[in-house]
Amino acid sequence: MSRFLEVLNEHARELAPHEMRDVCRDIRERLDAEEAHLEMSFTYFIEKKAPASESTGLMNYEVTVEACDNGESDFILGVKVPATSLCPCSKEISAYGAHNQRCEIEARVRIRKMLWIEELVAMAESVASAPVYSVLKRPDEKHVTEQAYDNPKFVEDIIRDLAAVLDGDDRIHWYAISSTNFESIHSHNAYAYIEKHCE
DSSP states (O other), X not given: OHHHHHHHHHTOSOOOGGGHHHHHHHHHHHTTOSOEEEEEEEEEEEEEEOTTTOOEEEEEXXXXXXXXXXXXXXXXXXXXXXXXXXXXXXXXXXXXXXXXXXXXXXXXXXXXXXXXXXXXXXXXXXXXXXXXXXXXXXXXXXXXXXXXXXXXXXXXXXXXXXXXXXXXXXXXXXXXXXXXXXXXXXXXXXXXXXXXXOO
């Protein structure tokens, strides 16, 4: 047990996510093990400006990093991103607007090269009807609600669009992505999932 803690203490500094592979390799070598796994979860804060007023606030995102070393290293970066979705069907049939809801987009990716947490969050936010913010003034609320109305998405649209974004990034060679829409007028939620190995 002390050897395990010694490795963690040697790496007791600020770590970039991809450096978790180094920690995992050191654990395997120090313990003379065939394989080592390391998984960490934490809340990550990103300063974000409101779209109209540019008021700033901190947004919190749930992040996971998973590393494995068995002579070869493996690394998965995961984020959970809150966003807004607006129902295309509701927009089409309603005379006075459309129903929208908060959604949670989750993306887990295996990477060949460095991919920052902020980049993966931005990819997920870009495919929603609109992002969410921690600080919004009235002009911002107008902007966000109109942005969502102009960009309606079913839950499966969000995930197909995110898959297209990830397919276009040569740093990513596998992903598992999902979105849960916490429906505002239904008694159930909507869910979509795609997993893919990329060339």
